[in-house]
Amino acid sequence: MSDNNVLISVNDLKKHYKGGEIKALDGVTTDIKKGEVVVIIGPSGSGKSTFLRSLNLLERPTSGHILFDGIDITDKSTDINKLRMKMGMVFQHFNLFPHLSILNNMTLAPMKLLGKSKEEAEKRANELLKKVALGDRGNSFPSQLSGGQKQRIAIVRALAMDPEVLLFDEPTSALDPEMVGEVLDVMKELAKSGMTMVCVTHEMGFAKEVATRVIFMADGKIVEEGTPKEIFENPTNDRLKSFLAKVL
Amino acid sequence: MLMLSIGDWFSKLKSDFILNFVQDDRYKLILSGLGSTLVITFFAAILGILLGIILALVRSSHDKMIDELRPGFGKGLLKVANFIANIYLTIIRGTPMVVQLLIAYFIIFASSNNGVIVAIIAFGINSGAYVAEIVRSGIMSIDNGQFEAGRSLGFNYIQTMVYIVLPQAFKNILPALANEFIVLLKETSVAGYVAIVDLTKAGDKIRGITFSPFMPLLAVALIYLILVTIFSRLVNILERRLRNNER
Numbered sequence: 050m051s052d053n054n055v056l057i058s059v060n061d062l063k064k065h066y067k068g069g070e071i072k073a074l075d076g077v078t079t080d081i082k083k084g085e086v087v088v089i090i091g092p093s094g095s096g097k098s099t100f101l102r103s104l105n106l107l108e109r110p111t112s113g114h115i116l117f118d119g120i121d122i123t124d125k126s127t128d129i130n131k132l133r134m135k136m137g138m139v140f141q142h143f144n145l146f147p148h149l150s151i152l153n154n155m156t157l158a159p160m161k162l163l164g165k166s167k168e169e170a171e172k173r174a175n176e177l178l179k180k181v182a183l184g185d186r187g188n189s190f191p192s193q194l195s196g197g198q199k200q201r202i203a204i205v206r207a208l209a210m211d212p213e214v215l216l217f218d219e220p221t222s223a224l225d226p227e228m229v230g231e232v233l234d235v236m237k238e239l240a241k242s243g244m245t246m247v248c249v250t251h252e253m254g255f256a257k258e259v260a261t262r263v264i265f266m267a268d269g270k271i272v273e274e275g276t277p278k279e280i281f282e283n284p285t286n287d288r289l290k291s292f293l294a295k296v297l
Numbered sequence: 298m299l300m301l302s303i304g305d306w307f308s309k310l311k312s313d314f315i316l317n318f319v320q321d322d323r324y325k326l327i328l329s330g331l332g333s334t335l336v337i338t339f340f341a342a343i344l345g346i347l348l349g350i351i352l353a354l355v356r357s358s359h360d361k362m363i364d365e366l367r368p369g370f371g372k373g374l375l376k377v378a379n380f381i382a383n384i385y386l387t388i389i390r391g392t393p394m395v396v397q398l399l400i401a402y403f404i405i406f407a408s409s410n411n412g413v414i415v416a417i418i419a420f421g422i423n424s425g426a427y428v429a430e431i432v433r434s435g436i437m438s439i440d441n442g443q444f445e446a447g448r449s450l451g452f453n454y455i456q457t458m459v460y461i462v463l464p465q466a467f468k469n470i471l472p473a474l475a476n477e478f479i480v481l482l483k484e485t486s487v488a489g490y491v492a493i494v495d496l497t498k499a500g501d502k503i504r505g506i507t508f509s510p511f512m513p514l515l516a517v518a519l520i521y522l523i524l525v526t527i528f529s530r531l532v533n534i535l536e537r538r539l540r541n542n543e544r
């Protein structure tokens with residue numbers, strides 16, 4: 050905890066539904082350090098999304114603590130909106146704002162929340178758009194884009210806030226197969242640039258290539274974690290072994 | 298057995314028309330009645346929309362976040378506001394408009410002699426209850442992912458509503474809102490109960506003077522019909538504009 054490289058520190062996190070009948074998270078403890086690319090894998094219903102969404106408090110945990118930059122975000126007196134500005138999130142279904150142009154999707158939060166001028170915000174947005182090869186689509190609307198393009202926009206929309214960490218919840222699961230690559234490429238670039246990332250994904254190739262750490266979850270718990278090499282080549286847990294047998 | 302010839306029928310129509318609208322400038326009564334109807338409808342609609350949005354925000358924010366709010370002033374305020382909103386909705390939707398108007402005029406604002414303003418308030422408060430449910434259904438029609446995307450960027454609840462959810466909801470509920478406006482326009486025809494000479498009352502007054510019901514009442518009906526038709530057209534155009542905006 051005193052390690053000042055730790056960005057997010059999760060301690061005995063629990064999330065129960067129906068008065069404890071469903072334990073979506075059943076005591077998760079882990080630290081996420083700056084610059085880490087953590088990939089979370091595990092069977093459906095194992096609590097991956099719940100864990101990820103707890104990190105920016107889209108789900109409020111039943112018990113346990115999450116420290117972000119040393120601040121306990123589960124504390125009721127913490128201004129969660131301020132902290133969420135530093136934690137970008139990318140969703141499975143993109144969630145672009147359909148009533149706004151791509152440029153306005155990307156400048157809304159920087160202008161309203163960071164107080165950037167329109168010029169500043171648009172300049173940064175255009176830079177980011179070029180990085181994901183969509184420099185000419187600023188004036189398009191989300192409905193005019195393909196799924197892969199939408200997800201690339203969703204990523205740069207989050208980046209426009211200059212977050213300290215990006216959270217991804219199955220960012221390629223809703224995409225047609227031929228579009229998965231273009232989104233993963235953007236994520237790989239990001240990872241190489243040193244961005245701290247936490248990704249729930251079924252893309253084992255991505256995990257092997259860029260993850261600094263892989264977490265395997267089952268039944269709301271971290272069952273095994275380690276480097277991609279450890280997880281994929283020397284799994285020890287039986288459930289991890291049978292999971293890998295199915296997905297690899 | 299005697300049949301009126303077409304010529305006779307026309308001259309009867311003509312004298313009826315002169316009696317009801319031209320003589321003593323009676324058409325002016327209709328015009329000023331129409332003016333009152335439009336003024337009451339317009340301002341009541343604005344009041345209704347403002348009240349409706351506030352009520353809808355109170356109700357849906359209560360439902361959405363009362364569990365995650367920390368105990369304190371804000372949470373208490375939201376609870377009280379939601380309680381008041383529910384009472385308001387129950388009373389307004391559970392009682393007839395005419396009764397509400399009479400209560401407003403003869404009890405609550407008994408000291409006021411400006412019937413039109415009392416009517417604007419009464420119709421606005423009434424319309425607000427219906428607009429609230431329309432806006433609430435519009436908010437609920439927006440995918441929760443939109444809400445989460447807004448919150449994940451750091452917007453608070455109100456900002457997410459104002460910048461992201463309400464603009465989209467508005468597009469979805471425009472037909473229902475337009476319908477509510479039309480209902481309101483027609484409902485103002487009971488304003489005569491509180492000594493306001495609106496369009497309906499104007500027609501009825503002329504009928505009382507001339508004892509010839511056909512012309513004035515049909516004229517009144519025709520004017521309402523024209524107003525509703527024009528308004529529907531305008532809304533159609535607006536809807537198409539909004540839809541084109543997204544493509």
Ligand SMILES: Nc1ncnc2c1ncn2[C@@H]1O[C@H](COP(=O)(O)OP(=O)(O)O)[C@@H](O)[C@H]1O
Pocket residue numbers: 066067071072073091092093094095096097098099100
């Ligand atoms: N709102 C909810 N109410 C009840 N149960 C829920 C709710 N959200 C998630 N769960 C349950 O919590 C468990 C973990 O869900 P989730 O985190 O979405 O898993 P994953 O993302 O790994 O597929 C599942 O059993 C799911 O059914």
Ligand SMILES: [Mg+2]
Pocket residue numbers: 097098099219
């Ligand atoms: Mg999931």
